[in-house]
Amino acid sequence: MSLVANYMQYIVFFDKRFLRQSINxxxxxxxxxxISKYLSDSIIIVDTGEKEADLKAIYDSVFxxxxxxxxxxVDVSSGYAGLEEKLAGVQKxxxxxxSKxxxxxxxxxxxxxxxxxxVEIGTGMEKYGAKIDLVNxxxxFHIIINGGTAxxxxxxxSNAYGATLDYFRHRNMDKDILENGISRAEFKIQEAMGYFDIKIGKxxxxxxxxxxxxGWSRYLMKNGASVVAIDAGRINYSAMPENSRIAVVLGKEREIADAEGIDVLDMEKLDExxxxxxLLHIKELFENIKISELVKLGPFDIMCIDINIPAQESAIIAAVCSEALKKGxxxxxxxKMTDDRIEQAIAKSKEALGATYEGMRVKKLPHDRKELTLFAVKI
Structure with a gap:
């Protein structure tokens, strides 16, 4: 790597599902x-002389x-000894x-x-005097092996940017979510909380x-929030934090498979x-719920929406439900990106939210698939 003044190289990570948008x-x-070298269709080496400016711009970008x-x-086609020695030298x-x-x-x-x-590299580094700590x-060191080169x-x-956006996410997942989590969605909300610096509590x-x-309800409850969850589908009540008081409001022609320990309430008779x-689970399709009923259960400090419908439709739901939220x-x-008109979907979603929210930011988080995460604050 060149050490010429003002000349640095960076490895940039993104998701190949948004290749065109990422490159642009x-x-x-x-x-x-x-752009110096493509290591894959989702990893690129970039030359830059504007170190902090470029790093922050990349962190604040969408894709x-x-x-x-x-x-x-370093060449590793014949083994890792040279790599191990270099890594031990950097640590010293x-x-x-x-390190690990x-x-x-x-x-x-x-x-x-x-x-x-x-394991082999860590063992080799120890032979060169490095101390390996897998826990803390x-x-x-991130090592990308491409062909015979590491x-x-x-x-x-080098910076504070990207600590929560780990391309190596499959190696650094939250232990509680791995062992007790309900779905991939818990990693998504965890990443969103970190990236957008959202703090919730009791x-x-x-x-x-x-x-x-x-998944999102469990994460929110685990971090101190009480949750009103809307979905006609089944929620895994047994996975919720221990000793949680749980009730379900059954929609028309809806049933609950196992009501043991779960209170069953009537929507028409809900009070303070x-x-x-x-956890209050309203087991009904969203379109069958009156906004006035949500207002009665609010005001809410945070609203999370993850529905498998086109992006703009989700944004319209968020705009309508803003009545149930506190200011701020x-x-x-x-x-959800249902076709290739990505930029248009983002613009239309922001437009739908513009009258009720501010501070909108959009980010492709590591656990997002063909989807993006939007953050905003109620006006």
Whole structure:
């Protein structure tokens, strides 16, 4: 890697499902001439002289996850000894007390899985005097193996941007969600809370629309909020935090399979006491619920919407339901991209929200699939 003044290289991560948008966004930030090398259809090396400016712009972008400084690249076609020695040297030079490695294989010659390669590299680093700590390391080296070359960066070492947007997410998942979580959605809301810097706690009231099977509701409850969850589908009540008071309001022709320990309420007779439940599940299609009924259950501090419908339709629901929110309440809205008119879908969604929300930001989070996450604040 060149050490010429003002010349640095960064590894930029994004999702290949939004390849065109990601490349265009990257070019608008760094300039087309600065794209140095494609490691895959979702990882690019970029030359840049505007270190902090470019890093922040990438972090604040819609489609790009993060950028990490490229420390060096090394030939590993004949083994990892040279890589291990370099990594141990970096740990010593930068005075890290300990480190660990995380490997991402693109087109590696080595056919073993990434974990096996990590173990070998860590063991080799120890022979060169490095201290390895898999639980609480001072530094995490990201190693991308492409063919016979390893590209090395340090996760979050150069800046504060990207700490919550980990392309290596499959190796750094929250233990509680892994062991007790209901669905992938819990990782999505965890990433949204971190990226948009949303803080919730005891006393918060949350409205979760499109709640089944209950992942977002569980996360919100685990972090102190009481939740009104709307979905005609089944919610996994048994996975909710221990000792939670749970009630269900059955819609027309709706049933509950197992009502043991669950209070069954009548929508027409709901009063202030309904707010005492940790989870109040309105088991009905959203279109069959009156907004006035949600207003009666509010006001809410945060509203989360994740429904498998086109982005603009979800945005319209968020606009209509704003009546039930406090001023300054948070909105987390999943924008499903049902076709390739991505930019148009974002623009139309923002337009639908413009009269009731401010501070709108859109981000492709690591656990989003063909979807984006929109954040806004109730006016």
């Amino acid at each position: 966004e990257l070019k608008s930030i760094t300039g087309e001439s600065k 790009l996850y993060k950028a990490e400084e490229l420390l060096f690249e 030079e930068k005075k890290y007390q300990s 490695t995380e490997v991402l294989k693109e087109t590696a010659i080595d056919e073993r899985n990434a974990k096996s390669i990590e 390391p001072s530094a995490v 590209y090395v960066s340090i996760a979050g070492s 006393g918060f009231r949350a409205l979760d629309i499109g709640a089944a099977p209950g 006491s309904a707010k005492s439940y940790g 309440a948070f909105l987390i809205l999943t924008l």
